[in-house]
Amino acid sequence: MESISKSKYRELCKQESSSLHVFNQAWWLDIVCYEGYWDVVIVERDGVIMAAWPYYFKIRHGVKVITKPKLTQFTDIWIRPLPDQSHDERVFFQKELFREMISKLPGFQKFYQSLDYKLQESLFYKDCGFKLSTAYTYVIEPIKNIDMVRENFDYNKRQHLNRARKEQLEIKYDLSANDFYEFYCKSLLKRNKTISYSKALFIDLYNAAYAKNSGRVIYVVGPQGDIHCAEFLVWDSDRAYYLINAINPDFKNCGGATLAVLECIKIASQYCNTFDFEGSMIEEVADSFRRFGAIAKPYINLSKTNSKLLKTFNFIKEEFFY
CATH class of the missing domain: 3.40.630.30 (Gcn5-related N-acetyltransferase (GNAT))
Incomplete structure (x- = not known):
């Protein structure tokens, strides 16, 4: 049976379709999350959804992983815009929403998500124990x-x-x-x-x-x-x-x-x-995108490992193989 949060999110997708990226639409997630399942954490105030973050959950080699689905550049955090907020008020509010969403995520052993580049200055992930790395997409606008x-x-x-x-x-x-x-x-x-x-x-x-x-x-x-x-x-x-x-x-x-x-x-x-080439870490491909007049936009890869075994494995790999 579908979770209450997921049912509410489907309604949100209908009501706020124009403000949701295609990768966050329920119909998209229904298709690309076939190897596991997707759900969503939501934050409400007085019965109104203020923030939503869909996630893709699967078990890989016995490890519980929250990760990106195939053909999906990012899973975005949707935050309801509020009028008359100053920049500082908006940042504080978004930080509060993010912390609440983190507390509602299901238990996992490994977490890896890419986030929309427009969110990079809005949230403070380090406060929640996540590791940040930067990648680039290439955009014409x-x-x-x-x-x-x-x-x-x-x-x-x-x-x-x-x-x-x-x-x-x-x-x-x-x-x-x-x-x-x-x-x-x-x-x-x-x-x-x-x-x-x-x-x-x-x-x-x-x-x-x-x-x-x-x-x-x-x-x-x-x-x-x-x-x-x-x-x-x-x-x-x-x-x-x-x-x-x-x-x-x-x-x-x-x-x-x-x-x-x-x-x-x-x-x-x-x-x-806006036209988004979706980026590449392959220099030849990235150079080709730049030749179209595209500008690099940094976005955040957000990761966390809770498994001690995986942490040890990652440490060994980084120390001896890189």
Whole structure:
């Protein structure tokens, strides 16, 4: 049976849909949390939800873990905005809410979450015994003026667009979920990589995103009908996310990937004013994002280990293998 908090959160998602990121929507969590289960901690004042934090809980090798679901950049902390609060009052209030949410989390042996970059200055996690590390996502904003966005591409990216025109590449839309997944699998195989999630998961997510008008596939084909690349874009009212980028390495120098990014931004601009590449710790990938004119935004990875055995293992790994 579903918890009371989770039922209340589903109602919150209906009432406050526009203020919740796509990754925090109940329909998204229902799909991506298939290997375990998701629930939510909420804080109420006089029967009104003031804060909510969904979490994904699973048992991994006998260890109880709260972590990120697949294909989910972060699980955000939603806090109800209050009018007429000063900056100091808002920070104090958010800190109070966060501490209360922490006290309501279920018992775990390991915790790892990434949080939206907009929260990094609002909460004080160290007070609750968590370890903080910083990662980066890459963001283009604003995106309403597409000509300006294109002008901010560096010389190489603009040359890629010229090459795509010379190659007579064509933008297409709405590749089926099955065809997209198969194309991505084949593209990864050519680079000796494998996909990390099932076809069933992707198809469910694809269908739900389309049904909610929160996602679309854009792909680029050559004159012979070969697919050069395919992108799965999702969005909410705040920003669009470059969720899955599938490129056939046989055509990586034809300009299709850059053409597809520009089209993704055009589509995103109809719904929001920020385009999020979702970041990468791979320097080559990060450099490519920067060449589109994207700016690095630091976000917090929040972790905690309660298991003494895991703490010992992590200590040994850090001391002797890094």
